Amino acid sequence: MSERKGGILVLDFGGQYNQLIARRVREAEVYCEVLPWTIPLEEILAKEPVGIIFTGGPKMVYEENAPRVSAELFGKGIPILGICYGAQLSVYLLGGKVAASDHREYGKKAINFKVDNPLFKNLKDESFCWMSHTSRVEKMPDDFEIIASTDHCPIAAFANIEAKIYGVQFHPEVVHTEEGSKILSNFLFEVCEVEKNWKMGDFVSASIEKLKSQIGNEKVICALSGGVDSSVAAMLLHKAIGKNLHCIFVDNGLLRKNEALEVVEMFKAYDLNLTKVDAADLFLDKLKGIVDPEEKRKIIGEQFIRVFEKAAKEVGKVKFLAQGTIYPDVIESGTKDAAVIKSHHNVGGLPDVVDFDEIVEPMRDLFKDEVREVGRLLGLPGHLVDRQPFPGPGLSIRVIGAIEKEKLEILREADFIYREEIAKAGLNKSIWQYFAVLTNLKTVGVMGDERTYLYTLALRGVTSVDGMTADWARIPLEILAVISNRIVNEVNQINRVVYDITSKPPATIEWE
Numbered sequence: 001m002s003e004r005k006g007g008i009l010v011l012d013f014g015g016q017y018n019q020l021i022a023r024r025v026r027e028a029e030v031y032c033e034v035l036p037w038t039i040p041l042e043e044i045l046a047k048e049p050v051g052i053i054f055t056g057g058p059k060m061v062y063e064e065n066a067p068r069v070s071a072e073l074f075g076k077g078i079p080i081l082g083i084c085y086g087a088q089l090s091v092y093l094l095g096g097k098v099a100a101s102d103h104r105e106y107g108k109k110a111i112n113f114k115v116d117n118p119l120f121k122n123l124k125d126e127s128f129c130w131m132s133h134t135s136r137v138e139k140m141p142d143d144f145e146i147i148a149s150t151d152h153c154p155i156a157a158f159a160n161i162e163a164k165i166y167g168v169q170f171h172p173e174v175v176h177t178e179e180g181s182k183i184l185s186n187f188l189f190e191v192c193e194v195e196k197n198w199k200m201g202d203f204v205s206a207s208i209e210k211l212k213s214q215i216g217n218e219k220v221i222c223a224l225s226g227g228v229d230s231s232v233a234a235m236l237l238h239k240a241i242g243k244n245l246h247c248i249f250v251d252n253g254l255l256r257k258n259e260a261l262e263v264v265e266m267f268k269a270y271d272l273n274l275t276k277v278d279a280a281d282l283f284l285d286k287l288k289g290i291v292d293p294e295e296k297r298k299i300i301g302e303q304f305i306r307v308f309e310k311a312a313k314e315v316g317k318v319k320f321l322a323q324g325t326i327y328p329d330v331i332e333s334g335t336k337d338a339a340v341i342k343s344h345h346n347v348g349g350l351p352d353v354v355d356f357d358e359i360v361e362p363m364r365d366l367f368k369d370e371v372r373e374v375g376r377l378l379g380l381p382g383h384l385v386d387r388q389p390f391p392g393p394g395l396s397i398r399v400i401g402a403i404e405k406e407k408l409e410i411l412r413e414a415d416f417i418y419r420e421e422i423a424k425a426g427l428n429k430s431i432w433q434y435f436a437v438l439t440n441l442k443t444v445g446v447m448g449d450e451r452t453y454l455y456t457l458a459l460r461g462v463t464s465v466d467g468m469t470a471d472w473a474r475i476p477l478e479i480l481a482v483i484s485n486r487i488v489n490e491v492n493q494i495n496r497v498v499y500d501i502t503s504k505p506p507a508t509i510e511w512e
């Protein structure tokens with residue numbers, strides 16, 4: 001986000017859901033910025049925030065290197081909402097007491113709200129909230145009162161209403177907190193009394209301006225995969241710098257059936273500098289025998305960069321590399337204070353030495369559906385903007401175990417049938433992502449009176465809003481039956497099809 005004064009400041013203490021908070025604020029059409037907790041007090045005040053939200057985080061406030069802010073922040077008359085760790089930090093800084101619980105409270109919990117305060121205005125007094133904590137508030141600071149409680153957490157929310165300081169132990173930003181959006185909206189409009197002052201169109205114009213001044217007359221190489229994220233990044237850059245943008249599309253041999261052709265065709269309609277590089281043999285050679293998912297991701301990340309460097313040399317002096325990194329890629333690769341889940345190839349997989357001066361990631365703070373909205377605002381067609389996400393490491397993380405050309409072919413054919421049938425059934429818009437995974441498992445079957453010993457294919461289908469959490473899609477059984485039947489009949493080497501019925505968490509969307 002570009003910097004301006006008078007917005008909501010989200011101080012990041014390392015929790016997994018922090019950008020989700022920012023996103024909820026943006027949804028309410030209020031300008032907000034996420035900044036690390038390390039930012040000095042003077043800089044916070046210089047931004048003249050109308051309200052501050054302290055996020056959650058993985059530490060305990062009494063730990064030696066726990067992230068903290070200056071207690072002086074509380075005396076400035078700025079409304080503050082602390083969430084989870086952020087709430088405990090407020091208690092700690094204001095003289096209350098935090099204690100380790102006997103057990104971890106995790107998941108959806110029944111909660112009672114006292115609704116006679118601005119934060120909980122118009123809430124139902126009994127509802128459900130999302131908890132994820134081990135320590136809890138034991139004693140509130142002076143002049144604070146309890147405004148919500150659960151069975152295991154008597155101080156689930158507290159406030160000094162006059163000072164406009166609030167703390168909630170649960171996560172209002174997560175959809176499982178039923179009144180969560182209302183609570184955040186109350187914080188903005190009832191507690192901070194902010195006016196609506198932001199729209200996604202502001203993001204588009206601000207980022208084009210920012211890209212113009214950041215890049216000037218330099219050349220930029222953009223990694224264009226044909227996916228939503230990199231296409232939107234490319235279009236933003238195209239609007240900002242025109243012909244100084246050079247897009248490189250790498251066919252890494254890990255794409256879906258017909259994909260390389262489709263991407264090149266799709267971008268012919270735009271006046272982009274687009275070069276297709278055929279690097280399938282290089283990638284498959286480097287991946288030979290590699291089984292570990294993180295190793296696959298790192299190898300692919302590195303090869304991508306090497307291919308770009310080479311392509312960039314042909315363009316001439318290139319200062320910037322642009323990438324379509326979005327927020328879930330950043331958070332799942334681990335930030336300084338959050339844990340690593342997977343190294344997304346365009347973030348954690350970056351090799352140490354990169355032959356560009358700078359990396360440009362204009363959508364680093366956005367979620368997928370926000371990126372789609374930006375794409376629409378930029379005039380990209382619906383069939384591109386609504387494409388399902390496809391991971392940078394491509395089919396390599398959907399062939400479990402070592403990658404071989406033959407396995408990729410099997411997967412491509414099966415995945416194509418799956419996608420074709422989902423589209424035929426008109427489910428392609430309601431399911432966030434649907435793809436096939438070639439497991440490394442062979443099982444016994446019988447076909448035409450003969451014994452077979454072939455691969456098991458897994459189908460994955462999930463619904464999600466942002467890819468951070470997901471539920472398995474309830475695809476009608478009769479459609480699954482058609483898909484399974486077609487795959488086993490039409491794809492050699494597969495004699496069994498299973499459907500993945502796990503949500504995220506505890507699983508992830510991709511299998512590797």
Ligand code: XMP
Pocket residue numbers: 297328329332342343344345346389390391392393433467468504507508509510511512
């Ligand atoms: P997971 O598997 O982490 O996936 O639940 C969340 C979303 O991110 C996509 N994904 C990736 N996207 N580079 C990407 O650009 C990657 O390395 C990567 N890994 C997973 C995944 O398809 C899902 O939409």
